[in-house]
Amino acid sequence: MKNTSYKVLVLGSGGREHAIVWKLTQSEFLHSLYCIPGNGGISKHAKIESSIKLNEFEKIYEFIKENKIDIVIVGPEQPSVEGIKDYLSQYKIPVFSPTKIQAQLEGSKIFAKKFMKKYNIPTADFVVAENYEQAKSLLKEMFSKYKDGIVIKADGLAAGKGAVVCNTLEEAENTIYEMMIKKIFDKAGEKVVIEKKLNGIEISVIAFCDGETILPLTYSQDHKQIYDGDKGPNTGGMGAYSPVPFVSKILEEKIYSQIINNFLCGIKDSQIGYCGVIYFGLMIENLNTQPQPYVLEFNCRFGDPETQVLLPLLKDDFLQLVIHTINKNLHNFSKLSFENKYACCVVLASKGYPLEYETSKEITGLDEAEKISDVLIFHAGTKKIDNKFLTSGGRVLNVVGIGKTLQEAINTSYRAVDKIYFENKYFRTDIGKKGLIYDNI
Ligand SMILES: Nc1ncnc2c1ncn2[C@@H]1O[C@H](COP(=O)(O)OP(=O)(O)O)[C@@H](O)[C@H]1O
């Protein structure tokens, strides 16, 4: 990678990838942009190739050869967990992604929990069940220890549905029956983690990591449940905001000393190493008294929709960060710099989501919404046909507002939301509210 102008291929098709592609267009190191499979919004910035699927590694490699791609940036977890980095490395293609083994930190909850335990990263007390009979007896033990409830997690990837909070033994028994006997998650649920239920508030810490240096972005918060007030089933994420006003100095010190530093020691000591983005999903207990962060999970990629609020605030050159990560040169950055502003992202979803949802509805008002200053719109489930945008996914659009205060960012994003129309558009009306309670600015 000696040239100073790069042809970049981004893999993925969601709002996260649109935000990545948009950010890349601002880089002084960018030559041209490609995306597989992309979406309607991404096609404004990049040449998209929607006929290739993300598990078709050979076709992806053909595309890379044909277009003389210099760098590949992987958006979602699946290709990383399936080993796209290892596959493309045999052809000496630089890939911004962890290897298959490194991605086990997301791809196997058992691997992740054992790693956390070994390297003293605070996490909920847990046991591993390798089969149904063992799970049944461990459930009773865990419930007698933790009367408040437990969480059952399928070991493998389960599209964000593999963690079930159980308040009663009966619920827990049903859950292991579904996962281990009925195999609703197929092989991913053959083994499970059973852990203590924690109580508190969740935040996301997302960092670049090259194996030696780790550079966190600002804190952000996702809104996973479909309905206002965090009610209803979990989704891929209905909104996010950043930074998070309630992260105090004391809490931040603990996040650094107990989590970020121990993670770095762990990947070095175990020789797993790391390249790419590491995401720490945290639960903060006792926020207002003695805040204590616990790691709920690792993800081996950027969060969606957290990326949509983080990248607009990031002042550094994103492509340069990616290149330094791949080349193990992240130490060239002592710290990332961010705008002294807030960003809020409201997700517009199709009726029915996160279950079966409607598609092919025409979207109008996008231009009007984008004309509002401090508004950015990142597409997720859209496709462009005859110059019109149609809905094509559960999560359709990410409407981001930027402001000097969190309240201003929220107001701006909802003003833009009002301008956009498609039949039965659904969104949460309380994105950012949890941060506002603590926003004293
Ligand atoms: N130990 C825990 N205590 C309380 N809630 C939890 C716990 N573990 C997970 N959760 C809840 O379940 C959600 C999903 O769990 P997570 O470990 O992030 O798995 P995944 O994102 O792979 O489904 C979390 O965001 C959190 O709301």
Ligand SMILES: [Mg+2]
């Ligand atoms: Mg999660």
